[in-house]
Amino acid sequence: MIPGSFEYHRPGSVGETVELLARLGEESRVIAGGHSLIPMMKLRLAVPEHLIDLQSVEGLKDIAIDGGDITIGAMVTQHELIESEALAAACPILRETSKQIADPQIRYCGTLGGNVANGDPGNDMPALMQALDADYLLAGPEGTRSIKARDFYEAAYFTALNEGEILTAVRFAAPSAGHGWAYEKQKRKIGDYATAAAAVLLTLSGGACSAASVALTNVADTPLFAEEASTILSGSSLDADTVERAAKAAAAITDPAEDGRGPVEFRRHLTAVMVRRAVATAQTRAA
Ligand code: FAD
Numbered sequence: 087m088i089p090g091s092f093e094y095h096r097p098g099s100v101g102e103t104v105e106l107l108a109r110l111g112e113e114s115r116v117i118a119g120g121h122s123l124i125p126m127m128k129l130r131l132a133v134p135e136h137l138i139d140l141q142s143v144e145g146l147k148d149i150a151i152d153g154g155d156i157t158i159g160a161m162v163t164q165h166e167l168i169e170s171e172a173l174a175a176a177c178p179i180l181r182e183t184s185k186q187i188a189d190p191q192i193r194y195c196g197t198l199g200g201n202v203a204n205g206d207p208g209n210d211m212p213a214l215m216q217a218l219d220a221d222y223l224l225a226g227p228e229g230t231r232s233i234k235a236r237d238f239y240e241a242a243y244f245t246a247l248n249e250g251e252i253l254t255a256v257r258f259a260a261p262s263a264g265h266g267w268a269y270e271k272q273k274r275k276i277g278d279y280a281t282a283a284a285a286v287l288l289t290l291s292g293g294a295c296s297a298a299s300v301a302l303t304n305v306a307d308t309p310l311f312a313e314e315a316s317t318i319l320s321g322s323s324l325d326a327d328t329v330e331r332a333a334k335a336a337a338a339i340t341d342p343a344e345d346g347r348g349p350v351e352f353r354r355h356l357t358a359v360m361v362r363r364a365v366a367t368a369q370t371r372a373a
Pocket residue numbers: 115116117118119120121122123124125140160186187188189192195196197198199200201202203204208209210211251252253254277278279280
């Protein structure tokens with residue numbers, strides 16, 4: 087399929103982008119890597135009259151690790167997330183998750199901002215951002231604001247992004263030194279979206295788990311922060327019974343679609359399996 091016709095714009099700054107979005111109105115759309123938007127345009131599920139390309143917008147490709155804070159610009163590609171040794175040292179789950187997105191060709195173009203702003207429940211980065219308790223930094227006609235990744239997703243393709251706003255960066259506290267991490271993703275084949283996936287971060291202290299964070303991909307209309315599962319793990323010794331309770335609590339909040347990836351019960355069951363595996367791997371990696 088060939089997309090509908092559109093006018094192409096290439097602003098150089100966030101201010102110029104916001105001004106263009108305000109002037110061109112609801113028929114305009116920003117484009118980042120294009121690997122979600124262009125397929126939708128080809129299917130005519132999106133028919134923007136104006137495409138505003140973020141490639142030349144200054145400041146959106148920065149990666150900053152400043153004290154305990156990590157800030158990643160919206161236009162940093164999934165490939166760049168994998169390549170950054172500094173990010174891999176400060177927050178290794180970013181590399182692990184990025185490597186499980188699609189294939190290298192898509193990761194060369196696909197951006198962190200596009201992945202989290204799109205609102206596709208199949209995207210892997212939103213759940214990771216919820217596990218990391220990230221803030222999304224937004225810019226729009228009213229100025230700048232931030233919103234928690236845990237509050238951003240409303241339904242499939244519906245987010246808290248207001249008309250005329252763009253996401254400029256994500257920011258989160260670097261996980262503590264010696265933390266354990268894992269992103270476990272079950273998919274039908276290489277390059278596929280998750281049938282179910284779980285991001286787990288945990289901190290061990292004296293053999294017990296002092297903090298834990300669990301989030302899930304593609305098992306509901308939105309990514310899911312598994313609050314009860316996180317609470318069950320925190321303060322426990324991560325014994326088999328506790329991990330089982332956490333896995334079941336995570337599965338209980340899912341509401342997966344029945345599609346080519348399997349029936350509801352299977353995907354729910356798989357969620358528990360992903361959580362168990364991710365906890366086990368994170369535990370072995372924690373210092
Ligand atoms: P675009 O396609 O350019 O934009 C996507 C949407 O986000 C658009 O609505 C656009 O307007 C909006 N947008 C983009 N940037 C911003 C911004 N800064 N502020 C506000 N709105 C913005 N992803 C996964 O996570 N896991 C997978 O397994 C996976 N498999 C894939 C397999 C295939 C075959 C393909 C084609 C894609 C796959 N993807 C997968 C999606 C891929 O990672 C996309 O690149 C990514 O989700 C979107 O990023 P993008 O930069 O390409 O965004």
